[in-house]
Amino acid sequence: MKKVIILSALLISSTILSSCVPIVQGAAAVTTVATMSNDRRTMGEILDDKTLYMNLGNIVSKDSMLDDTHINFNVYNKSVLMVGEVPTDDLKSYLEETVKKRAPKMKQLINEVAVMPNSSYLNRARDGVISVQIEALFLDQEVFHPAHVSVLTERATVYLMGSVTKREAEQATNVASKAKNVKQVVKLFNYLATRPAEEIAKDNKKKEEAEKRAILEAKKAELEAAQNELQQQIYELETN
Helix, strand or coil: CCCCCCCCCCCCCCCCCCCCEEEEECCCEEEEECCHHHCCCCHHHHHHHHHHHHHHHHHHHCCHHHCCCEEEEEEECCEEEEEEEECCHHHHHHHHHHHHHHCCCCCEEEEEEEECCCCCHHHHHHHHHHHHHHHHHHHCCCCCCHHHCEEEEECCEEEEEEEEEHHHHHHHHHHHHCCCCCCEEEEEEEEECCCCHHHHHHHHHHHHHHHHHHHHHHHHHHHHHHHHHHHHHHHHHHHC
16 A cells, blocks of 8 residues: 655645634644745746646556555755655665656656555654654744744654745754754754845744833833822822
């Protein structure tokens, strides 16, 4: 029986959700569907990645030569990560050649498939737990938005993809390495010299709004204190 599990942190639902929703497929990867404003790719790039991802799935699932394999994919900006297990070196070569031939639009193929028996469903479930842990940890830091980093875990090795600065890459790697049972973290990032200007402007605006809210709250508290003081004075005058 063919055991193919296609995983991608880039697979988006047909309806764009307004909040982050974790999606686990095959118990080995977790995806965050975030608002499009948080993604550093354009809508066209996201759709291209989704189309490529679906094509890769069809290539593997419909090829009888790959019936006894377990293959996972992740796609970011047309860079394809391929992981999993195949029984022989010849089949690994066949898989790579087939993918390259039938998915010509990809920019590069990173073949991390191992020649070994297929991983057990238990191990795949454990990989899923690792990915979920990492996604949760990503939510508890402020260096980068979780939507900027895609996570795929295979045999306790964590693969990170996305367009990030070096500082963001370091943070993502450090955070991912803290998840329980992680053996290794592999960085497959596209590096940016700086954060996009629109993101910086957006963050500055949020900061300004937060400062304004803080000032207003402080002023409100000050006025309430003054009001309470005046009411106390009135009470004392009325009772004397």
